[in-house]
Amino acid sequence: MGRYVVRRLLQMVPVFIGTTFLIFVMVYAVGDPVNAMFGERAPDPATAAQLRAEFNLDKPVWQQYVLYMGKIFTGDFGNAFNGQPVTELMGTAFPITIRLAVLAIVFEILIGLTLGVLTGLRRGRPVDSGVLMFTLVVISVPTFVTGSLAQYLLGVKWGWIAPAVSPAAPANELLLPALVLALVSLAYVTRLTRTSLAENARADYVRTAIAKGLSRRRVTVRHLLRNSLIPVVTFLGTDVGSLMAGALVTERIFNIQGVGFQLWQGIVRQNSPTVVGFVTILVIVFLLANLLVDLLYAVLDPRIRYV
Amino acid sequence: MTLLEVRDLHVDFHTRDGVVKAVNGVSYSVEPGETLAVLGESGSGKSVTAQAVMGILDMPPGRIPKGEILFHGRDLLTMSAEERRKIRGARMAMIFQDALSALNPVLTVGYQLGEMFRVHQGASRKEAKAKAVELMERVRIPAARARVGDFPHQFSGGMRQRIMIAMALALEPDLIIADEPTTALDVTVQAQVMELLADLQREFNMGLILITHDLGVVADVADKIAVMYAGRIVETAGVKELYRSPAHPYTKGLLDSIPRLDQKGKELYAIQGLPPNMAKVPGGCAFHPRCPAARDVCRTELPPLAAVGDGRGSACHFWKETLGE
Numbered sequence: 001m002g003r004y005v006v007r008r009l010l011q012m013v014p015v016f017i018g019t020t021f022l023i024f025v026m027v028y029a030v031g032d033p034v035n036a037m038f039g040e041r042a043p044d045p046a047t048a049a050q051l052r053a054e055f056n057l058d059k060p061v062w063q064q065y066v067l068y069m070g071k072i073f074t075g076d077f078g079n080a081f082n083g084q085p086v087t088e089l090m091g092t093a094f095p096i097t098i099r100l101a102v103l104a105i106v107f108e109i110l111i112g113l114t115l116g117v118l119t120g121l122r123r124g125r126p127v128d129s130g131v132l133m134f135t136l137v138v139i140s141v142p143t144f145v146t147g148s149l150a151q152y153l154l155g156v157k158w159g160w161i162a163p164a165v166s167p168a169a170p171a172n173e174l175l176l177p178a179l180v181l182a183l184v185s186l187a188y189v190t191r192l193t194r195t196s197l198a199e200n201a202r203a204d205y206v207r208t209a210i211a212k213g214l215s216r217r218r219v220t221v222r223h224l225l226r227n228s229l230i231p232v233v234t235f236l237g238t239d240v241g242s243l244m245a246g247a248l249v250t251e252r253i254f255n256i257q258g259v260g261f262q263l264w265q266g267i268v269r270q271n272s273p274t275v276v277g278f279v280t281i282l283v284i285v286f287l288l289a290n291l292l293v294d295l296l297y298a299v300l301d302p303r304i305r306y307v
Numbered sequence: 308m309t310l311l312e313v314r315d316l317h318v319d320f321h322t323r324d325g326v327v328k329a330v331n332g333v334s335y336s337v338e339p340g341e342t343l344a345v346l347g348e349s350g351s352g353k354s355v356t357a358q359a360v361m362g363i364l365d366m367p368p369g370r371i372p373k374g375e376i377l378f379h380g381r382d383l384l385t386m387s388a389e390e391r392r393k394i395r396g397a398r399m400a401m402i403f404q405d406a407l408s409a410l411n412p413v414l415t416v417g418y419q420l421g422e423m424f425r426v427h428q429g430a431s432r433k434e435a436k437a438k439a440v441e442l443m444e445r446v447r448i449p450a451a452r453a454r455v456g457d458f459p460h461q462f463s464g465g466m467r468q469r470i471m472i473a474m475a476l477a478l479e480p481d482l483i484i485a486d487e488p489t490t491a492l493d494v495t496v497q498a499q500v501m502e503l504l505a506d507l508q509r510e511f512n513m514g515l516i517l518i519t520h521d522l523g524v525v526a527d528v529a530d531k532i533a534v535m536y537a538g539r540i541v542e543t544a545g546v547k548e549l550y551r552s553p554a555h556p557y558t559k560g561l562l563d564s565i566p567r568l569d570q571k572g573k574e575l576y577a578i579q580g581l582p583p584n585m586a587k588v589p590g591g592c593a594f595h596p597r598c599p600a601a602r603d604v605c606r607t608e609l610p611p612l613a614a615v616g617d618g619r620g621s622a623c624h625f626w627k628e629t630l631g632e
Contacts, residue, residue, distance in 0.1 A: 203408065204403060204408040204409045205412070208401075208403060208409045208411070208474075209411070210363050210395070211363050211395060211396065211400070212395070212400075212422065212423060212426070213392050213393060213395035213397055213427060214422065214426050218426065222414075222422075223411055223414075226411075227412070227413055230413075300413070301412070301413060302412070302460075303412055303458070
């Protein structure tokens, strides 16, 4: 197991370099960030040259990349073009997004699993069809529609909640955004749990458990659920990564100043250090989440052993 | 008292394509210490009958419209679900064909064996584990103490089937139903497992229903045989009588299709045609389209299971001719 982890960590290195380099090239190849800083007016050539030198923009792209990465490993993500250190932006943005993602995951587990188990055990009944219809609707409607709709109805029309989240983004204000963010994954969790339960309910070992004279409850909880939840748990693991990054739309709608919000601002204002810095962190989050999922698999299913 | 008596059992399955009559009036009985072999092709209803006895049929789609299953003289079909659950595993147990899929892949064998004691006897976790080790030793699994925490996939096929047997034996039941217990095993391991099962059966004086299509296994261990075809018993007899002189053309066909050394070089006999589609069982005697001795009456009239002497029965209009051949 230890060797497996080391090997996986080493495999991450080329993936990390490849993805960050791609992002770096895309961000710096599109437009001129110095020009973008000055907006409509043409910049003073001397100032522009000074800025280019400061941000290494006068060097070839690969060199810029190497210099940038070197600095990252010392914890220096550089400054945004307005002079604010990128790490400072991260320091405020990540806690907010993590809070949002954790709440979303909790919703996925509480609601998604409950609905999945309910429908999986009552296949073909009205509850089942009802929930299936609901998940279908949820999956087909994009987040920006459900988000805007929820914001309009609950926040504006009925005034139950504040339509925009305050800059500090306390957990209670994040409840509705987290639910919106979780909605699509929640529907997938429901369906995955239901299918997995239905599949395993026909398994031979469930028949054995019944033949052993175990109570219905014990057959369901100990034998059926334990096996059926393996794919669900791993789905939730991978979802941690996508929730962190996928909060972009939700954060925009509810004006939450998290990772997605900062990333969007960075892109719109061509604030390259911000974009590359945030994406680099997200790449790491994704890679670690995937490793975690693979390790989780081995814990949940004893048949899988990594060497 | 007779240990188990199945009387005129019918099992239907309600499917999208209509009602499939999987079992049509099967009757058989098992005494303590006796081995009944139920023989038949797949789809003959032999496993469904056993599942009905165990009470593990999926209902729906399954349904038991008619029949009685008397266990120690009490009809299982009129009992409450809770009463039946207490009998299941404790007084009657089942051994399944493929131990790898029949054991739970994510629980240790020790847990799965111990569960019997915890659920039926209220044993503690520790007691259950100790008893699990004891059971594993009883079915001759080497290094039982060290392996009690292993998972099913860490055992060989033969060892897994031993664990399956240990689980069935855990509470020393009166009746064991073994559904093709050796089909998934190598021939050498098959013999060991059958021997173990026979030994334990003798030790505890259990009744055993052995469901199989393997005539070789049957000859060694069974006391009596019920041959099933298309959801009905077509012949019942003691093992010796049946092997010596079958009273039904289907049984005769089965026996003739065993490869024999003294017929080396000759073409092996095979029963013509295929087993019937259970949704469209032929009228009259269900075997008539494949029967070499079929006549007009076979196409129209269902032969009853007639007594043909010394406790034997045959559901053939021409059992006398078949016996005489």
